[in-house]
Amino acid sequence: MNQSKRYLDIVKEIRDMIRQEKIRPGDRIPSERELAEKLQVGRSTLREALRSLELLGLIETRRGEGTFLSDHRNHKLVEVLSTFILQDNQSRKDVWETRLMHEISAIQSICQNKALAELRIWDSFKKRLEGESFQRADFVRELMVLSGNRLSLKIWFLLHQYSGSPYSHEVSEDEKDLMLPILDALENQQEEKAIHAFKSWSEWIEKRRMLNGDNS
Amino acid sequence: MNQSKRYLDIVKEIRDMIRQEKIRPGDRIPSERELAEKLQVGRSTLREALRSLELLGLIETRRGEGTFLSDHRNHKLVEVLSTFILQDNQSRKDVWETRLMHEISAIQSICQNKALAELRIWDSFKKRLEGESFQRADFVRELMVLSGNRLSLKIWFLLHQYSGSPYSHEVSEDEKDLMLPILDALENQQEEKAIHAFKSWSEWIEKRRMLNGDNS
DNA sequence: ATTTGAAAGTGGTCTGGCCACTCATATTGT
DNA sequence: ACAATATGAGTGGCCAGACCACTTTCAAAT
Incomplete structure (x- = not known):
């Protein structure tokens, strides 16, 4: 038997x-x-x-x-599976969209978290933005952490690594103007606004990447 | 080395x-x-x-x-992993939330796809809903396919398998009342409405699962 | 008190063997 | 000639025993 x-x-x-x-x-x-x-x-x-x-x-x-x-x-769920999922030449677009999906979902989650709003953590973000060393990826990762969904964080991290890393550079001055509205909106729990601002920022990055050269 | x-x-x-x-x-x-x-x-x-x-x-x-x-x-993977891991409520919740995230994102994508709207595919869904054999998972999977993001589809499929399968049962009559609004909204590309209806449906399923018995 | 080093315990690997099973082939019986 | 049967080669399943490389521990030497 x-x-x-x-x-x-x-x-x-x-x-x-x-x-x-x-x-x-x-x-x-x-x-x-x-x-x-x-x-x-x-x-x-x-x-x-x-x-x-x-x-x-x-x-x-x-x-x-x-x-x-x-x-x-x-759980290694994601790592193990990613070797299967990401192996075929998945279009860049899918990866980008999926990553954005996770990021936006995190923002939603953050905005709906009342306990988080009272912590006034966004000021410190703004200060760090003024300072010298502030990487895009760090900012987004912290958002993912704040969302509280660890699985989503893991998936995001993989997608982030996989998609080259147009994210892993210092933010320029121009970029700060795009990021401030995000922080403002987050501070006031304005979900729609935050998402919109975040999308603008993301698209700006994507456009710049396309111009600079498409290193695969 | x-x-x-x-x-x-x-x-x-x-x-x-x-x-x-x-x-x-x-x-x-x-x-x-x-x-x-x-x-x-x-x-x-x-x-x-x-x-x-x-x-x-x-x-x-x-x-x-x-x-x-x-x-x-x-994938036996899923069974093994779930027996080990899913005892953790936080993990369970993460999986559920992440899955829902992908599903909702797919709905958004579908609603924004004009070419799709002209195909009038939703009538056939309604007909199948009337028929006898209609599994929840099939419905959602087809939504994921229609969204066009294959990476998201793959991730979704894994999460779906992973989260036990409260999804893999025939739909009851009560449930059809919850599903019809989704189809209606999709047909008319009413994004907000579709998402709202879909969330209601999902939460209904989750509630019922909690009542029936939490098979680990 | 500090250093050293030997021993015990651990995972990492290999060898060679036996068993249970499948399948193709040869053998046998009709 | 055909069908049933037996055989053998090849396969995965499993095991025992042997080294090796590494870590920890603790007693002996300094």
Whole structure:
């Protein structure tokens, strides 16, 4: 009945064991030799299960130290899948649009978060904008973080990396004029305005990129 | 330099080999013993790589026959990951929100596509809604396709699979009342209305899922 | 008290073997 | 001649045991 695929059973057993013994992310799980003994399987078979879990990012192994349950809040979902998703020559446009989608969604989320509005964090952004070292990517990433959706943040980060990085440069003076309205709108929780300003900024960047040269 | 993690290299090499030799889904790939010989690694190490790929649903092994490149529609990945990860409520919420984000973005895109509006495809949707076999997931998937962003479609598909599948059931009669407004709004390119109706529908589904039992 | 180094424990890899299964082929029985 | 059967080669599934490289620990030497 349960013919073959022993390593799949092992995956399950390991999962159950982790639950029962209340192993928390970061904790060590028993050594390969112990597990093999406990589950009555050969070490190589056990390793097949472990390597699979590792590729999924569920566990983490360090030679000489042991095997650890990784923090699945940082699920590797995206990394693993991105190799499949992004492998074919997906049009640049899709990546750009999708990234923008995540960014705008983050802005919406931020505007609707009342607790966030009371923190008055936007002033500090404005100050940093005045200062010298302020990268576009940093600004947007912080927005993504503020949105509170970690999965969206991860996807965004990948798309950001993938799409070259027209984002990773210092902001120019012209650009600051485009960014200030975004901060103003965010400060006052004006969702529509913030999105509009953000789109303007994004399109401005995209246009400039097209002019400068399309480094793939 | 590239210390340890040999099996990861193997994963890569296998993937490259598959590309170069133009192996198509369903085709057989060389036997474990052949591959081990070719890549100059032990068979057990090679197997660790293969099992990982299998758990990802990229290959399929049949004892006595061989190893085959799989139709990567069957991501076991999703089941495994979800059993490990979805216990975390924050993750659950993130997945749900992100999925909804992609869906709404697709609706926006559809509403803004004038060429699409002239095709009068929505009547056929309504007819199918009257018919017997109409699954929620099919409906949403077609929306994603219509949006034209293939990357977003792929991400959506994964999130959809990942989030269990409260979506993969027949629509009830009650539900049709919630869906019709969506179709009406889409037909008339009423973006705001369509989004609002879609959100109502989605929240209805989510509520019902919470009531029925939160199968982890 | 500090440094050193040996031992124990860990994951990483390989070898070689046996088993269970599939399939094509050869053999056998009719 | 045909059909049923047996055989053998090839495959994945699994295991035991052996090294290696690395980390940690702790006792011994300084």
